[in-house]
Amino acid sequence: MITSSANGKVKQVMNLMKKAKARNESGLFVTEGLRIFKEIPPELIESIFVSEGFLKEKEHKQLIDGMQYEVVTDEVFRVMSDTRTPQGILALVKQLTYAPEDLTRTGGPAFLMILENIQDPGNLGTIIRAGEGAGITGVLMNSTTADIYNPKVIRSTMGSVFRVPFAYTGDLTASILRLKDQGIRLYAAHLDGRNNYEKEDYTVDTGFLIGNEANGLTEDTARLAEAYIKIPMMGSVESLNAAVAASVLMFETARQRRA
Template identity: 35%
Template sequence: MRSVRGLSRRSARRRTGRVLVEGPQGVREAVRFAPERIVDLYVTAEAEQRYAEFVEPAREAGVFVHEVTDEVLAAMCDADTPQGTAAVVEWAPSDLPGVLAADPRLLVLLTHVRDPGNLGTVIRGADAAGADAVLVSDASVDVTSPKVVRSTAGSLFHLPVVSGLSIPETLTALGAAGVRRLAADGAGESTTEDADLTGPHVWVMGNEAWGLEEATLAACDEVVRVPIHGHAESLNLAMATTICLYASARQQRA
């Protein structure tokens, strides 16, 4: 129990190479897409019946399924309400060369994202929009933190997520690979409604508080803004990113 709870600490995740997945959505997607990486699955008696759709397939795949009480599960988990199930999963990090080798058409690069809920929601939105990968800078929140993992609702197992990236080096590598670098910023002359989003490109998103740094803006090929038709001053990072990704998906699938 202590070793599972310890995964709420970054040092423990780095040492073990494992992450904690809490709640039925995340555990279900881990069973569906990465059963070979599940070390242990924990479930309460009630949840075992409720979530038989993935508990039984997990057993059939050779996953160790442990029945625990609500109190034990709560002591293991970071979430206040783990909803009856959790899993310990081996972390399988992706890398930028591997992403670029797959000839991606739609990417997002998050620079200095600090809120775990924002990062997890962006990963989920990128998955829904059909993006090829999510890239995360080295000054951002840890992708493997329990709150980020929960916020992805299982999307973490659907697409590559590369973290710890140098922003200048990543922008250079993307440009060399023929990926247009689009900075999302309110100062953009073009908008998501009129920009050409048909070719391979990456949306470069800034920090929640101060946006994109000048050097990052200068390194991009174009600055594009999300149009605001009402009186709102700005949009939440995850909301703005999802709008940008869906604008791209709309054009690329037209």
């Protein structure tokens, strides 16, 4: 049993939680909580940590029966945890790797979310989770978008991170131009949108450009879109949160494709 927060394994967990550099160098990330633990593909699990209190529940012990795991005291687990009310289980998980073509390889039309400078981990996680529900084929992000392996992003995805292909690009413009060459029609969510979002046809290969929470898309990226679209607002509201706007567009696309 691990009884000290100075233990090397505990320090590794805390380092992976706090530092993107540590995650990138190790190829690992941290998941915490019962629900997401159940979503992890077994072959990706590197190691498991559970608290003493966690093992007091019969169903908890059954969940990890036959697996190797480290037991830590409740106090040490609270130090390791990134949440206010730890559930007593976390895992180190191998990072996923996708090729660019994985984002568009599908039996039907491509359906991409292309994110520029999204900074809030909760927004990124929500877009991925809502995207799975709407049927997106992948997420493309520029290198200054939040780290998908940040613990807050992972929690917000609620397991969707294991099922939605994603990739970062160091040259967003070049990546977008390649998508256009493949015949993917790109829309920019933009205050200068010509049409309301529901007026366009998203049943063909489609991608949405979603920009930074405070500043929106950069002009250079927005100009690459085939069309600007807008979500009409009532009252004094000018725009929506990035994740909410993305969700509106994704579920309109899902609606059209069902129809």
